[in-house]
Amino acid sequence: MRLIPITLLAALLGVSLYACSGDDSDGTDTDPNSIDGLKSLSIEPADAVLEVQAGKTPSELVYKVIGTFEKGQRDITGKATLSVDNPFLGGFQAATFHSVLNQGGTTTVTAKVDALSVSTGLSIKVRAAVKDPASNNVPDDAAARFNGPASDSRKPDLVYPNDGVMMPPNMRGQEVHFLPGTGNTLFELSFRNSVTDVTVYLRCPNPLNGGCIYQPERTTWAWLAETNRGGEPLTITLRGTDDTGSAVGTADTLKLSFSAEDLTGGLYYWTTSGATAIMRYDFTSWTRATSEKYVGPELVGTNCIGCHALSRDGKKIVAEANGQNDGRLVLLDVGRKELMAPFGTSSSSPDKSIFEAWDPDGSQYAGVYADSGATDFNLMLFDGTTGKKKASLTGTGSSTSPANHPDFAPDSKRIAYVRMGVKGTNQRFGKGSIQMTTLGQSGWEAPVTLVPPQDGRNRYYPAFSPDGSFVVYDESTCPTSGSSFEKNCNADSDPSAKLFAVKAEAGATPIDMARANARGKRDSTSQLTNSFPKWAPFVYKRDKTSSARLLWFTFSSTRQFGLRNPPGGGDENPRGTLLWLSAVDPDAVARGEDPSYPAFVLPIQDISTSNHIAQWTTEVVPVIN
Numbered sequence: 001m002r003l004i005p006i007t008l009l010a011a012l013l014g015v016s017l018y019a020c021s022g023d024d025s026d027g028t029d030t031d032p033n034s035i036d037g038l039k040s041l042s043i044e045p046a047d048a049v050l051e052v053q054a055g056k057t058p059s060e061l062v063y064k065v066i067g068t069f070e071k072g073q074r075d076i077t078g079k080a081t082l083s084v085d086n087p088f089l090g091g092f093q094a095a096t097f098h099s100v101l102n103q104g105g106t107t108t109v110t111a112k113v114d115a116l117s118v119s120t121g122l123s124i125k126v127r128a129a130v131k132d133p134a135s136n137n138v139p140d141d142a143a144a145r146f147n148g149p150a151s152d153s154r155k156p157d158l159v160y161p162n163d164g165v166m167m168p169p170n171m172r173g174q175e176v177h178f179l180p181g182t183g184n185t186l187f188e189l190s191f192r193n194s195v196t197d198v199t200v201y202l203r204c205p206n207p208l209n210g211g212c213i214y215q216p217e218r219t220t221w222a223w224l225a226e227t228n229r230g231g232e233p234l235t236i237t238l239r240g241t242d243d244t245g246s247a248v249g250t251a252d253t254l255k256l257s258f259s260a261e262d263l264t265g266g267l268y269y270w271t272t273s274g275a276t277a278i279m280r281y282d283f284t285s286w287t288r289a290t291s292e293k294y295v296g297p298e299l300v301g302t303n304c305i306g307c308h309a310l311s312r313d314g315k316k317i318v319a320e321a322n323g324q325n326d327g328r329l330v331l332l333d334v335g336r337k338e339l340m341a342p343f344g345t346s347s348s349s350p351d352k353s354i355f356e357a358w359d360p361d362g363s364q365y366a367g368v369y370a371d372s373g374a375t376d377f378n379l380m381l382f383d384g385t386t387g388k389k390k391a392s393l394t395g396t397g398s399s400t401s402p403a404n405h406p407d408f409a410p411d412s413k414r415i416a417y418v419r420m421g422v423k424g425t426n427q428r429f430g431k432g433s434i435q436m437t438t439l440g441q442s443g444w445e446a447p448v449t450l451v452p453p454q455d456g457r458n459r460y461y462p463a464f465s466p467d468g469s470f471v472v473y474d475e476s477t478c479p480t481s482g483s484s485f486e487k488n489c490n491a492d493s494d495p496s497a498k499l500f501a502v503k504a505e506a507g508a509t510p511i512d513m514a515r516a517n518a519r520g521k522r523d524s525t526s527q528l529t530n531s532f533p534k535w536a537p538f539v540y541k542r543d544k545t546s547s548a549r550l551l552w553f554t555f556s557s558t559r560q561f562g563l564r565n566p567p568g569g570g571d572e573n574p575r576g577t578l579l580w581l582s583a584v585d586p587d588a589v590a591r592g593e594d595p596s597y598p599a600f601v602l603p604i605q606d607i608s609t610s611n612h613i614a615q616w617t618t619e620v621v622p623v624i625n
Contacts, residue, residue, distance in 0.1 A: 046121075103223070149247055178238055180204055260540070265616050280292060364384045366380065410467070433454075467539055497531040
């Protein structure tokens with residue numbers, strides 16, 4: 001939710017704060033707000049540019065509306081109603097536009113008289129130069145220290161975020177990581193485009209691994225994010241010098257963009273380090289900055305809880321207890337945090353499954369079980385209230401090629417899933433292919449192959465896009481020989497795991513999501529374990545000026561978080577994973593192009609723990625105490 005300045009409420013409601021009065025007629029008007037003989041309108045100034053000193057001084061601009069009549073032109077401003085199409089930038093009092101204090105951007109000014117109207121562009125550039133409050137002893141004349149000669153030997157290096165990244169405006173808590181360069185003790189970090197000129201002067205506020213970490217305070221972040229919602233990219237420039245300003249080094253620049261709309265919905269993820277738990281975060285919250293624990297082993301004794309799935313509306317959760325070869329499910333009412341069905345081995349408990357996916361209406365979920373004691377290797381459908389198996393989708397699996405990793409399409413009529421090529425447990429298997437079955441008039445139809453099995457490859461974790469047009473999935477590259485297969489290509493924590501997209505139709509060509517898969521500046525390898533992709537449930541606007549769409553998805557990865565090393569892992573992979581977020585252009589998939597943007601770390605997680613299996617819902621349901 002974005003807060004609207006009180007002075008702009010009238011603009012939002014289409015009401016003028018001040019009456020515009022005057023007699024500019026030819027003396028024949030019967031309606032004082034009407035002008036006989038008016039042919040057309042023009043407005044001055046055209047395509048104006050204003051500057052706002054962020055947090056200090058708003059700007060004003062007086063407009064004039066000119067009417068054209070048969071006998072010539074004259075000023076009819078007093079008869080005009082003036083407005084802007086983006087009231088977050090300011091509003092009109094009579095013919096004077098008053099900007100807000102802390103935001104720039106572009107908008108359209110419109111003047112109306114009778115049935116006629118005229119519009120022009122208005123750009124508001126937010127300008128600020130501030131000292132980083134986390135840096136000690138930044139001199140008041142810091143800007144003057146950067147007038148020395150250029151020096152390549154002093155060149156610093158921006159290492160995070162990745163160049164070309166797109167972020168939601170409400171993604172607070174982001175960091176900028178850099179290597180300082182030789183001899184530099186004072187830095188100038190600038191964010192610039194046609195509507196932004198924000199400069200931060202800083203030291204090395206948070207030293208780590210030979211570099212420095214800067215986190216914009218909330219006000220500075222708002223200047224950048226709100227000004228550039230759905231706008232042009234920002235150019236990030238870093239310069240370094242010593243305290244005498246003897247020479248100045250300049251880093252290679254980075255580009256950063258913001259989407260037009262905030263990221264919304266709720267995220268539940270599994271943390272496996274230390275005390276395992278399912279954590280959650282509400283992206284609509286303005287008060288919470290980090291995730292909170294939702295549930296842990298205490299609910300079902302000492303059993304580990306994970307591999308969870310959430311209903312789209314956030315009201316139900318199903319999770320597996322105790323890992324491989326168990327299959328007992330925990331079925332929860334999220335708001336009450338109570339079991340909906342008994343947990344245990346009795347006949348009344350939910351039937352076994354390992355991985356699940358909810359039907360979007362929340363009435364049922366799909367599950368699979370190929371572990372110890374399995375008898376049904378097909379996709380299975382379970383009642384969403386009792387957890388009891390109610391159907392087996394014949395032909396979707398077999399004892400030698402079990403079904404695995406189901407995911408419902410948003411239309412409830414398709415399920416994408418994996419068919420094992422080399423049988424194992426549901427957690428660890430080989431040579432998977434991506435399949436899809438469709439609900440027809442007479443039931444679930446024979447599956448079609450989206451991505452076929454292939455020697456030396458394992459495909460797994462399919463996830464339908466929110467518009468249902470394509471599937472994103474994982475692919476691991478298998479060793480040609482040796483015993484390392486078990487740890488490198490078994491669909492668990494494979495270092496070679498990469499993300500691909502494919503249209504939800506048989507025979508489509510897979511697309512490497514190269515930008516999301518790409519390593520950062522501090523990664524020494526491309527083996528990044530990019531795994532378990534899951535979608536935020538909504539389709540968003542990418543920018544303010546077109547119908548371009550945008551999607552967001554999370555995945556887990558062992559890559560470097562800039563200067564920060566990943567947390568410790570487990571027996572499959574010594575490097576733990578953090579949750580990363582990437583923007584996706586869904587229309588690029590239709591063109592056969594890489595739809596992804598470079599990824600960034602979700603700042604809401606505990607980065608000291610290994611986190612993965614992020615599942616999304618439309619909202620976070622509060623717990624009823």
